[in-house]
Amino acid sequence: MSAATTPTPQKLRTRKPLTVAAVAKNLGALVLAVVFVFPVYWMFSSSLKPQHEIMTKDPVFVFTPTFENYKTATGVDLFWTYVTNSLTVTIGAVLLALVVALAASFAIARLKFKGRKGIVLIVMMAQMAPWEVMVIAMYMISRENDLLNSIPMLTLIYFVMVLPFTIWTLRGFIAAVPVELEEAAQIDGCTRGQAFRKVIFPLLAPGLMSTSLFGFITAWNEFAMILMLNKDKESQTLTLWLTQFQTAFGSDWGATMAASTLFALPVLVVFLFLQRKAVGGMTAGAVKG
């Protein structure tokens, strides 16, 4: 649907404003903005509508909001188990990745050793691992080791999923801290470890923050693995709760949209908070300059 509405701007900063072209481009931008935001808006607004204003042939745009749907959505059996599981798995994975990646990225960024280049290459390739098509093997391995429906196992898998990215990003952040700072600390009598703890680490805090939030989003989004491995209700996360909601609640779209909203909200908040870094990270990476 967006295809039809895309204008193809052909000139770059060539016209003065208030021409037909200027109006067209602003109008085009407005239409595009509506198209892109609409599904998100529709999710929010549907989640706040009373039942009878959802089940209508002609959608209602003005209504009195109600939190009825949220009650239904959170009232399902085991809802809080899913919340706990989701948080355990994502936060556990991110923290583990942070610790392990910090060590590895320090070595890669600061120390010289044989095989460094190879490790960099391994991390790059691991970043592209096709997890979605490895579910069958992962299932067999988990089954043999009695690790199906296991929260720790899922945490470990997510940990390895976010690890390469975490190493990458932290490597960049560590490399950006001038070596001189570290050396100065060592001259002042710090050991290598102390220099790291007292000089590099505080400078890394913002980097650690954004890296872990991106890791959180990845883990929160994961679907194939949990679908395959954790079939027991008790061991599922919000991801499965949401996909199974439709089946369980027939056509209670109000509650389903409330569930979607609850699921999406943490990520939307985190993402808007990170937006500059999301785009900036790409420019520094793919586009030279």
Place this chain on the structure above:
Amino acid sequence: MTVDSQGTATAGPQDAPGRAAGKSQTPPPSPGPKEVLQPPRGRRSLPSGVLPYLLVAPALLSMAVLLLYPLIRNVILSFQQLNRKEFITRETVWTGFDNYTELLGDSDFWTVVVRSVVFTAVNVALIMAIGTGIGLLLNRLGKKMRLVLSLALMFAWAMPIVASVTVFRWLFDEQFGVVNWLMRTLGFSGYDQHNWFETGFSTLVIVLILLVWGSVPFVALNMYAGLTTIGSELYEAAKMDGASGWRTFWAVVFPNLRSFFMITTFLEIIWIFKAFAQVYAMNLGGPDRGSETLPVFAYIEGVGQFHYGVAAAISILTIVMLIAVMSFYFRLILKEEEEL
């Protein structure tokens, strides 16, 4: 991302190219922390004995156990017969290349391969074209309008995959969906209770719209960020020479952002080709297995049909195809690295 995230956190890999550099030279400045005031200096190498190995060991070990080992197991599984009987009795039956010969001679498999390839190609072409268009548009907009459009794009980009699939099911709902209402309002007939998920093809079209919607922001916003790095004097010069907008794009914008286009295209190919959640959650690969792409085909062949050996073989063939694409991607990145 997107896609990934496809999503979102898929912002990861792009970090690779630029920062991959900096072996002995100056690493490019990190975009993130503003606290880092100075540009990075060259890395001084210090002799350090076993310490580096100790530091990277946990990372390598965990990747070996939870990434490399499953990959190897996947290869091994693809040489076994693992149907319901073997699955329950847990015996190992070796069948050599049987799973592969069976698959390669199976027209269903080829249907899915062709479907996946076409699906990916159309998707990526649309994503790149629309993303580039919006990126260029963003560059020409005034401050306020640009903020409005970027914010809208951000929302689409940030939506978790499973949530967006659920929302799209609601938008395209047969009875009360807003899309059917829109079609009626626009004067099309036959949309009273139109079932958008009636065929595999129509289901895939919805998935396609979802993927384009979710992936375009990534391309558009990064495209815009890239455009801002091109000095305006280049446009001025092009304008002076009387170049048309189309000409300006190919003569000024494209050459400057060539590596961006190449890398993004390959990333999108990889992400779309292995997209699982969007395709599976939309309609479980149905109706009648008509919307299965390769990753979903593997999953259903295994879990639904109890042919785990065959499913493993499908996975391996999918991975082989992905590796073929990735090799181009890595070549691009490594070339980038040398240039830096």
